[in-house]
Amino acid sequence: MPVLALLSAxxxxxxxxxxxxxxxxxxxxxxxxxxxxxxxxxxxxSSVGAVVLALMVAGPAISS
Incomplete structure (x- = not known):
């Protein structure tokens, strides 16, 4: 059990x-x-956190 907790951490x-x-x-x-x-x-x-992460991953849309 301690090994699993250590790996998780x-x-x-x-x-x-x-x-x-x-x-x-x-x-x-x-x-x-x-x-x-x-x-x-x-x-x-959790929804606010998920939206923030999704915006960070998607990044700004670059149009030329």
Whole structure:
């Protein structure tokens, strides 16, 4: 059991670092809102976090 908890913690920290490196502080805020919303069973909070992450991943539309 401790090995599973350790691997889970390493994965979560690694994923957070990847999001922060790729999308900056706004990505961390989105991930935090999504996580808090899921744990608190708050659809509003998790939806806001999901939208923030989706906007960060989609990025701005560049038209020429």
């Amino acid at each position: 390493v994965f979560v920290v690694g994923f957070e670092q990847l999001v922060q490196w790729q999308y900056g502080p706004a990505g961390i805020v989105g991930l935090l809102l999504l996580t808090i919303g899921i744990k608190a069973k708050s659809p509003t909070c």
